[in-house]
Amino acid sequence: MGTGRRVLLVLWLVASASPGLAGDRFTVWPDPDAVHDVVPTEIELPSSDPFMPSDIGHARRRVVRALLYLPPGASPQHKVPAVVLLHGSIGNTEERGYRYGLPLAEAGVAVLVVETYASRADLATSFVGRALHITETMFDADAYAGLRVLSARPEIEAGHVALVGFSYGGMAATYALYDTIARRLAPDGQHFAAHVAFYAPCVARFDDSRTTGAPLLMLYGGQDQLIRPDRCAQVAADLRGGGSAVTVVSYRQAVHQWDGELQPRLIGRHLADCRFRVDRFGIVHEAASGVGMGNPFLRGVVLGLCTGSRPYPIGRNEATIVRSDQDLLHFLSEVFARPGPSGSGG
Numbered sequence: 001m002g003t004g005r006r007v008l009l010v011l012w013l014v015a016s017a018s019p020g021l022a023g024d025r026f027t028v029w030p031d032p033d034a035v036h037d038v039v040p041t042e043i044e045l046p047s048s049d050p051f052m053p054s055d056i057g058h059a060r061r062r063v064v065r066a067l068l069y070l071p072p073g074a075s076p077q078h079k080v081p082a083v084v085l086l087h088g089s090i091g092n093t094e095e096r097g098y099r100y101g102l103p104l105a106e107a108g109v110a111v112l113v114v115e116t117y118a119s120r121a122d123l124a125t126s127f128v129g130r131a132l133h134i135t136e137t138m139f140d141a142d143a144y145a146g147l148r149v150l151s152a153r154p155e156i157e158a159g160h161v162a163l164v165g166f167s168y169g170g171m172a173a174t175y176a177l178y179d180t181i182a183r184r185l186a187p188d189g190q191h192f193a194a195h196v197a198f199y200a201p202c203v204a205r206f207d208d209s210r211t212t213g214a215p216l217l218m219l220y221g222g223q224d225q226l227i228r229p230d231r232c233a234q235v236a237a238d239l240r241g242g243g244s245a246v247t248v249v250s251y252r253q254a255v256h257q258w259d260g261e262l263q264p265r266l267i268g269r270h271l272a273d274c275r276f277r278v279d280r281f282g283i284v285h286e287a288a289s290g291v292g293m294g295n296p297f298l299r300g301v302v303l304g305l306c307t308g309s310r311p312y313p314i315g316r317n318e319a320t321i322v323r324s325d326q327d328l329l330h331f332l333s334e335v336f337a338r339p340g341p342s343g344s345g346g
Helices: 003-017 093-107 127-133 136-152 168-175 179-185 229-241 296-307 318-336
Strands: 041-048 061-069 080-086 110-114 156-166 194-198 204-206 216-221 246-251 265-267 276-278 284-286 312-314
Touching: 041 136, 061 093, 061 136, 080 093, 080 136, 080 168, 080 318, 093 110, 110 136, 127 296, 136 156, 136 168, 136 179, 156 168, 156 318, 168 194, 168 204, 194 318, 204 229, 216 229, 216 318, 229 246, 246 318
Parallel strands: 080 110, 080 156, 156 194, 194 216, 204 276, 216 246
Antiparallel strands: 041 061, 061 110, 265 312, 276 284
């Protein structure tokens, strides 16, 4: 079977997997420029600013902005599944909304693009400042806030909400699967139906590997210098041992951010050499020294020592985009065809 026919088959599976998906309208991945009946609306999420998981529950409250891409025709009588989407370290929420929000909403999947960075401009606005002051735990606080808000909407299938993150947001999407995070941010047991991590560096391991039981799809490029496949394999093994099915897909020719708009170039600071450990109390440590990273200064010291000044390559790759779209849709189709997780209210 040729590539085009395989893509169409996968898209057909997605379209027929759930009553919330858009049936035979979804025969190809919609061109965002051709989507005219989906207009994103800004909503607010009641979140907070926990620096580490141990801070959850007594961190400052925060109202976070998000853009909701709602499928045409979604209603209490025609509920739809949903995705909460976390951006990466560039903070490119508009690009993510265009690339994923419009097509998926046109296909019948609501998409909530969370503006984690833009909502915390009082903490930092520069690339380095955000890395020091706006942590993965804050991303996760926003993700679970998004889950609560979506699940309360009558047009959303509360048991079929997935979490998708890119790069830095992909790290957070992975961390949100661990019980160490989930039981603090969702004490009522309301969990995501699935997690997807696009090119997320595997730099942290959790002492307690128990998970919510939701599956994870881990996607990364074979030429991505931020990815150490052996360490991602360790994380995948931890998560499987903790109760989750994990699917790992490597795209041989892809570098970081293959689905973005930027052509090949070097950016940022290299993170692959960093090693963190999250203990059972939710405290994040530098793995070798045991130094806790409980404030921006200590986080800066640790990151400064493990990242250095070396940049890494990124670049759009059209062939990989087709494949990753296919893999994402196939994964979501399987997830949305199953009953929702316990405690989801769906």
